[in-house]
Amino acid sequence: xxxxxxxxxxxxxxxREGAGLAAGRLTRMTGVETQVGITKLNFMRGREIRHDxxxxxxxxxxxxxxxxxxxxxxxxxxxxxxxxxxxxxxxxESDVDSFDEMSRSAATEVGQVMNSGxxxxxxxxxxxxxxxxxxxFIEGQxxxxxxxxxxxxxxDDDLALLFQSQIEAVGTEIGFSHYLFPExxxxxxxxxxxxxxxxxxxxxxDGFDRMAEQGAExxxxxxxxxxxxxxxxxxxxxxxxxxxxxxxxxxxxxxVGVAFEFDGTPSGYLLFLFDEDSAHEIVDAMVPMxxxxxxxxxxxxxxxxxxxxxxxMASGFLDGWANVLDTTIDHSPPEFIHDIGPAAxxxxxxQLGETQEFAFVFDTNVVADGREFxxxxxxxxxxxxxERALNDLEIDKIDxxxxxxxxxxxxxx
Amino acid sequence: MKTYGTEPGIPEPVQVGISELVVSEGDxxxxxxxxxxxxxxxxxxxxxxxxxxxxxxxxDGDAADNSDIKPGKYADTAIRALLRRxxxxxxxxxxxxxxxxxxxxxxxxxxxxEGVGQRNTEAAKAxxxxxxxxxxxxxxxGKHGRTVxxxxxxxxxxxxxxxxxxxxxxx
Numbered sequence: 001x002x003x004x005x006x007x008x009x010x011x012x013x014x015x016r017e018g019a020g021l022a023a024g025r026l027t028r029m030t031g032v033e034t035q036v037g038i039t040k041l042n043f044m045r046g047r048e049i050r051h052d053x054x055x056x057x058x059x060x061x062x063x064x065x066x067x068x069x070x071x072x073x074x075x076x077x078x079x080x081x082x083x084x085x086x087x088x089x090x091x092x093e094s095d096v097d098s099f100d101e102m103s104r105s106a107a108t109e110v111g112q113v114m115n116s117g118x119x120x121x122x123x124x125x126x127x128x129x130x131x132x133x134x135x136x137f138i139e140g141q142x143x144x145x146x147x148x149x150x151x152x153x154x155x156d157d158d159l160a161l162l163f164q165s166q167i168e169a170v171g172t173e174i175g176f177s178h179y180l181f182p183e184x185x186x187x188x189x190x191x192x193x194x195x196x197x198x199x200x201x202x203x204x205x206d207g208f209d210r211m212a213e214q215g216a217e218x219x220x221x222x223x224x225x226x227x228x229x230x231x232x233x234x235x236x237x238x239x240x241x242x243x244x245x246x247x248x249x250x251x252x253x254x255x256v257g258v259a260f261e262f263d264g265t266p267s268g269y270l271l272f273l274f275d276e277d278s279a280h281e282i283v284d285a286m287v288p289m290x291x292x293x294x295x296x297x298x299x300x301x302x303x304x305x306x307x308x309x310x311x312x313m314a315s316g317f318l319d320g321w322a323n324v325l326d327t328t329i330d331h332s333p334p335e336f337i338h339d340i341g342p343a344a345x346x347x348x349x350x351q352l353g354e355t356q357e358f359a360f361v362f363d364t365n366v367v368a369d370g371r372e373f374x375x376x377x378x379x380x381x382x383x384x385x386x387e388r389a390l391n392d393l394e395i396d397k398i399d400x401x402x403x404x405x406x407x408x409x410x411x412x413x
Numbered sequence: 414m415k416t417y418g419t420e421p422g423i424p425e426p427v428q429v430g431i432s433e434l435v436v437s438e439g440d441x442x443x444x445x446x447x448x449x450x451x452x453x454x455x456x457x458x459x460x461x462x463x464x465x466x467x468x469x470x471x472x473d474g475d476a477a478d479n480s481d482i483k484p485g486k487y488a489d490t491a492i493r494a495l496l497r498r499x500x501x502x503x504x505x506x507x508x509x510x511x512x513x514x515x516x517x518x519x520x521x522x523x524x525x526x527e528g529v530g531q532r533n534t535e536a537a538k539a540x541x542x543x544x545x546x547x548x549x550x551x552x553x554x555g556k557h558g559r560t561v562x563x564x565x566x567x568x569x570x571x572x573x574x575x576x577x578x579x580x581x582x583x584x
Binding site: 335341 | 519524
């Protein structure tokens with residue numbers, strides 16, 4: 001199975017189109033104004049999908065099986081409260097707090113209308129017919145009842161292509177997610193049909209992602225060594241998104257970041273973003289004395305501590321890539337930023353936007369148990385470079401290449 | 414019980430995302446948040462209260478393939494599309510005025526050349542000049558992000574920054 005960027009772009013448009021239709025139908029059905037949130041193509045491992053899904057909240061889902069032009073499962077997932085509110089609107093009853101037969105069937109109907117919105121959108125873009133099974137209604141807190149019995153959902157270590165979209169009702173708390181798990185075979189056929197150039201061997205992407213996973217682990221270890229704060233990788237995924245979606249997925253609040261450009265095969269940009277509390281915690285942990293800060297800033301020493309941490313994390317992260325790709329990747333000195341989140345990201349997508357429309361984003365979240373440490377890592381390689389690097393990658397090498405934990409930098413720091 | 418639907422009285426600002434443009438009139442508020450090197454271009458006709466906001470990402474649409482599908486992505490095509498849609502809605506071309514904000518250059522990366530933000534600002538100014546639309550106010554450049562809100566009725570472009578130093582500016 002081979003991927004090429006043009007085809008992934010088509011898939012992306014298909015997901016957007018589907019989300020738009022689904023949102024429109026929800027509005028027509030309930031009278032609530034809706035808007036489409038972020039749409040992503042995720043390459044995620046089974047473990048990550050489950051982890052991401054299981055945020056402790058009760059959920060309700062409506063699932064259908066697809067056949068014909070696209071095979072797989074399409075699942076609309078609401079949090080339970082959102083589903084109950086929608087049901088209240090539909091059956092004009094107040095305070096619905098559990099699902100009886102009537103509310104269950106109302107919820108299923110909404111889910112079904114949404115599912116068919118998505119599916120009609122895909123069928124349009126793919127110019128094919130997709131058949132849909134009767135919907136089933138699911139309640140639960142874990143991923144299991146929703147995805148557990150689907151063959152197409154990946155095992156813990158398998159990388160799956162997953163389509164995710166969000167729709168929100170304007171001015172309300174109602175929001176929900178949509179997942180599409182395509183069958184691998186069906187996906188391969190589609191990819192083959194749509195592919196316009198040689199593209200990337202899927203197994204290479206999978207292999208590279210496994211390495212990137214180790215790179216992320218390295219970053220967490222480095223952070224622990226430098227700050228004494230016990231950190232771990234919370235969530236990690238490889239996204240394929242339109243460039244515009246990248247800053248839009250960053251919190252619209254003041255963040256602290258360290259940014260790099262890297263140069264080699266591949267070249268691109270790397271950003272570490274912390275919320276303000278985490279940044280303060282890091283400065284406290286790394287700078288032994290009380291530091292004078294002006295106003296709400298971090299002071300010169302605070303800034304340089306954060307830059308230093310970023311610098312070493314960047315080396316760890318990129319060394320991992322360079323090792324498996326057997327190339328060298330150099331990175332620039334760190335640039336410190338303390339500003340509105342999206343503003344820190346848009347310069348990067350603007351520069352990439354001169355030559356590409358979409359990007360693979362290696363998106364990682366590192367957190368600490370019981371302490372404030374929340375770091376979002378965005379690694380955004382230049383598309384052509386990444387494609388070339390992956391094509392040169394020897395697949396056998398991935399399992400042989402050891403994880404590189406180089407803490408010499410730390411000693412020299 | 415909480416009511417859903419469009420609640421009267423509290424109009425939510427209309428979000429103008431990256432590469433989007435929105436034309437409106439009256440007291441509708443158009444908002445773009447977290448502009449770094451992106452540029453917000455606001456055009457309005459003070460006589461008819463018709464105006465629009467574009468959240469521009471790149472300078473040159475004439476050189477790109479997809480600028481007809483996504484005119485809002487590029488400074489030149491966004492300005493032309495805003496102007497055309499405003500005129501279609503009843504604005505008078507010769508009365509239209511422009512305000513811009515954004516176009517910062519927060520990173521000094523080698524690959525960025527003279528600055529990605531600066532390129533956007535220059536392209537917007539050149540296009541406005543070409544079309545004869547007067548640029549009556551600007552808050553561009555620097556090393557900080559901006560969030561903007563624009564109301565066609567008043568022509569006011571409110572620019573907020575995250576740091577205390579620059580605060581809130583009204584253009």
